[in-house]
Amino acid sequence: MSHQLPEHPDWLWRTPDPKRSYDVIIVGAGGHGLATAYYLARNHGITNVAVLERGWLAGGNMARNTTIIRSNYLCEESAALYEHALKLWEVLPQELEYDFLFSQRGVLNLAHTLQDVREGTRRVNANRLGGVDAEWLDADQVRAFCPIVNTSPDVRYPVLGATLQPRAGIAKHDHVAWALARKADQYGVDLIQGCEVTGFLREGDRVVGVRTSRGPISAGRVALAAAGHSSVLADLAGLRLPVQSHPLQALVSELLEPVHPTVVMSNHVHVYVSQAHKGELVMGAGVDSYNGYGQRGSFHQIEHQMAAALELFPIFARAHVLRTWGGIVDVTPDASPIIGPTPIENLYLNCGWGTGGFKATPASGWVYAHTIATGEPHPLNAPFALERFTTGALIDEHGAAAVAH
Amino acid sequence: MTQSHRLPDGGRVDRSAPLRFTFDGVAYTGLRGDTLASALLANGVLHVAPSLYRRRPRGIATAGAEEPNALVQVDGPCSEPMLLATTIELYEGLSAAGLAGLGRLDPTPDQAVHDKMHIHTDVLVVGAGPAGLAAALAAGRCGARVVLVDDQPELGGSLLAGRESIDGRPALDWVAEARTELAAQVDTRILTRSTAIGYHDHNYLLVAERRTDHLGPQPVPGISRQRLWHIRARRVVLATGAHERPMVFAGNDLPGVMSAAAVRAYLNRYAVLPGRRPVVLTTNDHAYATALDLVAAGAQVAALVDTRPEPPADLVNSARGAGIEVHTGSAVVGTRGHDRVSAVRIAELDADDVISGPVREVACDLLAVSGGWSPAVHLWSQSQGTTRYDDDLAAFVPAQAAQNVVSVGAALGVLDLAGCLGGGFAAGVEAADLAGFPSTAPSVPPTSVDRPPARPRPVWLVPGETGDPSEWSDHFVDLQRDATVADVQRAIRAGMRSVEHIKRYTTIGTAHDQGKASGVSATGVIARLLGARSPGEVGTTTYRGPYVPVSFALLAGRERGALFDPVRTTAIHPWHVEHGAVFENVGQWKRPWYYPRPGESTAAAVERECRAAREGVAVMDASTLGKIDVIGPDAGEFLNRVYTNAFAKLAVNSARYGVMCRADGMVLDDGVTLRLAADHYIMTTTTGNAAGVLDWLEEWLQTEWPELRVRFTSVTEQWATVAVVGPRSREVIAALAPDLDVSNDAFPFMTARETRLASGVAARICRISFSGELAFEINVAGWYGLATWESVIRAGGPLGITPYGTETMHVLRAEKGYPIIGQDTDGTVTPQDLGMEWVVSQRKPFIGKRSFRRADTARGDRRQLVGVLPADPAVLLPEGAQLVADAEASVPTRALGHVTSSYRSAALGRTFALALVAGGRERLGETVYAPLPDGVIAATITDPVLYDPKGTRRDG
Amino acid sequence: MTADTQRRSPLGHLADVLAAHSTGGERGVRLREVPFLAQLDLQLHPHGPAAERIATALGSPLPTEPNTVTEPGSLQVVWLGPQEWLVLGPDGSGSATAELLRAALTDEPGSVVDVSANRTTLELSGPAARQVLEKGCSLDLHPRAFGPGRCAQTLLGKVQVILHQVDAEPTYRLLVRGSFAQYLTDWLLDAMEEYRHPRLTP
């Protein structure tokens, strides 16, 4: 039987008009902007805050991701950050008083080549040292954990094993955003939709506010959380970022009786799939190679994704694609985010989450709020500074996952 | 079973072809030409399945792809969930069951074939109703290549459901003639049963054709079940018609509440009378035809309710003339009935849509509803065209085009037949013209005499008789999601303002039908509850593909099983298969991993192969290495720039190992390059990187150094390469190549010789060693690869020559501390990290050089490649094990590095590993620990070269 | 032992299979391997003196119109790019042609590389041949856009091929790298399957 989703609360947020001035303005009401506002209020008592959103709240990548949450990243710096997020996910439904369907059903990352096996083992061992739960499963264990995966040795790229993070899983994306928005609003944060930032107010080298489609608003600090549009905003401030915006697509099937108990990811064959609570299969497709701001991608990505899905899950043959869509992901050269101050005083940056920032939402908000409130990075985001592209101290996650959902 | 509701005559069903079928286990009979839905209705079956969440009875509500209720699971060799009874063509033996909005996947393997086609056209017309047919005819007459697609089995579109006339004759006669004319046009292709599902950038459309579904579930030999057409069109004409909207009133979900246009289709196309005592509810002219057709079919139309206070007099008169009671300025405000509507409640509405008069109850068994028409702008919107709200039509209509496309007919909001025909024809002529086929003799478009309909009066939200919207929980807005006006109101009260938020709060529009017919009604309800001036202020949610759901199998096409991804094999592959090789996937290549003897374990086989290479002679197929001819007077200079070390002064017939870095200084690839002549080198790349390296070279040459005179030719498959390795390899080569002086002096290490083998085959033999042993590589034209391999095996037979695979190759090179790019490196490793300062020229510039001076890249404590010897020489460190300095350190702790390669070595008589360790070269002799799930392994850091560090063996 | 008895073309072992899957008739399609064609990759500036010398030596200029093939004598010269051609000749003609080309090139920058063993050639012909290609090739193969004497480097399914239409029947040649030949053949045989069965009547 399919599940009706839990009811949303009777009250979510106000629709205020912008004030003339705020202590902090956050640009972008995606998950990261909202989490930042929430933690600014909760952890730092800063509530004279506006989150400005050009469209509808959480209508960017937050509305379009495949909701995979895990912390089993390769680099220690990444694992620490994402693990902080995972620990927050574990307490947030209660703290936010919102059942956003966080489901720790485990995530399998399949290995199909000897090199995949090496990389998987490397990640499992690194994760365990970092305090992240991780196991290595052989093909039989994979089948036991997720019986619909085709573990036959006869396929083109047989499953040789998988890493499993048992505490990983999924959550319902919009509910997460709304839960954060609701609490932020309760703390007094103004969530202002239909308000596009079109420029920055400057006094000398300092940013003192923003220009918007609804007039200028001054601010003590301005914090960007605009995901795919980060470069466009940075450009308005005269800053060039090591970020490129690419289309990334996802799709859902119709509602189906439960068949898929966990989350399966395969970089090699290219499948990312879970079955959401209502019963739809949720899958991510590939990133288009070229830049794009169109929230749509090239269809061959979907076709390839389907071929790959059937290679691994023959039972999906007669499932149907109900809807496809695209988002705009902000990709950095090392596939890791950038969080921290910028060379421009009072302007802060949080971007570059690429294909995998949903899972980081709470931690991203936590450390970003810390950075904005104190002017100094939190130890967890210190390594993710913009300077690393000058020093060369990249946090390269390519080895771990071509696409890091 | 009798077909109790089948009309005695008429319709496009074949009365001579009765078909038996079962639904929910009950047997029925229908006719060829029926859909499952029309056949069920013919048998008096209306109810399909309960609703998903509230388990309310639900019936067939439409006659097409916009159906929200009639979802079924169809049995077959592999049963298929979530198909629509309204679009399934009936076939003999069909067996299906109703679904409550939730499908079931069948674990039986799906044997059906799905395939794809790629075609181009000048003009693509989507929809073969009057507008589309006229467009296709016109474009075809101009000589353009035309593709006409329609999702129905026959052409005609809504004409199939009506009784219109064209040029003074029955419209379907005109359709038949049009079909004949189109079929005779050489360059026109008609695809029926074909739904355009996607409209992508650069006029790229996808069309899903159902080729055999109407024949039954069994695969038809040779014919794919469904086909996905990829169509690139110069111009597109969208003639996709319009969807009739439902209306939102209390109890609007009862079975028996049906689209008025669907009722008309059931009457005229399928010869089925869906109800004997219907009521018709409309906001516009169109449903009058339904009412009259119902009367003509013998139904007793109990009432016609028109929301408009003053509908066109001629329509009202004709209805009254047919004995129908017409209620103007009124609406149905409620229904009665349990499993089926048994009565409707009718009341007058004032100008603000408030109930303004007494409520009257009228008994009925069917309520035909026309809430207005929404142009099917789905594909238009997918093409990024904009829409605008048209107040006169009460509909969103196409506005600004984003590609080479026009909409015509009802899809544009043109609702009269004459307008559809004329507009379609003109669009066809124009599309052909713009595609380069001007019309020479403009023919006269077909004509019809009807007039554009009068203004509709949409009532987006029919009020309940009591309470306020927050209580209207049986006013359904989205039937499949069981979402009601009360839900919308709750969302708005919670603070939601955007239609996108309300969609997500209520899940309206997210079900199987994607709100095809109900989406605009939902917008109307939202507008009303928000107090917006018009639905245009609220807008619609985003239209996304596919237009109708399509199976994963169709999109996967033939890229399944053996055809999923190319398999690349070498010329010698058949021998490997015959000799029991176990293969490893390396990129798309199949490479022998090892060659177990019967009963032999992997470890034993590898140990045996290694021993042969170290003590006797062994042979490996190295053909997969990428090979690139680099030719031209500036070839040496070019190589100097892309490799970290120098090549310009390499002697002819000599070879050199080189490393390439990306601009960021990280190792990209490595390999041996041989100079064949002053201006001719042949470069080898790693197996997986061959194509990437060629691209890399072309990029630098073309975009940065076009002045360099050098050319690249990929010759990977031109050459088969056989590596003959081991102290006795010289004997084998001597036997094979009698003309060659194989002595050390005459043929030193890292040189090459051209010769003719005893077999007569021309060969280039190089002395290259990736194992530290004396070794030769024989290169022959690919088509001699197998024979040459066989002759090596024969020549080496007396010496016990042993074929070996990639695993042994890895052990041998690791014993020598040679890294494998991609295994011992991961894109974050510099040549210096690998201990290869010697390969990094200090004198010349090369790609990546500048990066070595960056703060982080110049650090001394970077992870460096070292050897690692487990304390217990029998214990094998797993590849990927992390290394720490302190065995007792509590988690979380930082690793020093990790094991990249690890093997059992026969030559060393122990296990050993390579690892990347922070400041590793400063730590030689230190003990490190690998904490693993089942214990800690202690090991000592050593120099990475463990075998023959002095290099005494390479000359044999 | 002569070298020739040692040669194996990538698809030599499949000749019978290809023949068995070929069909005639109104919607027939045939597939065969044309093994061992001599193939030379030629790169040079299309308008230098060397190009002139080559034109003289071959008796016809190199095709400079994109996507076209010329046929000087027993050779075929396939346009691969603005400065690159593939010169095809009968089995065994490779070294002579290579010498001729190298001689004409003299010291002008350019290259002549024998790639005869790099690719093999599949010939697909018959009334349904175009449809078979359309199952995996996104080029416009309609006679208005493509025809005898035209060529393209493109993708068929997931495999890179050099496609050359030989005649109007149509007959196509597909030059494919040896390592992909088996897979491409499997792909083609699968795509041809439909035409071994009667057409589906509506």
Added chain:
Amino acid sequence: MLLIACPWCGERDELEFHYGGQAHVAYPADPEGLSDAEWGEYLFVRDNPKGPFAERWSHAAGCRRWFNVVRHTVTHQILASQSNHPVAAGQPKPVIA
């Protein structure tokens, strides 16, 4: 599936091409003379406009030539493609300035 005009081979599906990012980013004439920041900028920082973008493509499955295209990153409209004068104009222009 974008349709991209190779200046040499004509219009082909996107799948035949490799994307090469922003056009007109020259390799620094003297890398050794650059500061770490300047070198880092060359390595990693590229324009990322929402709107017309001059970018490079290589016809990887075809003629292997690199060329420039101006594409609108929202509409994907191709506003300009390096023109094709392969033979008449002699030596093809060095593509990336």
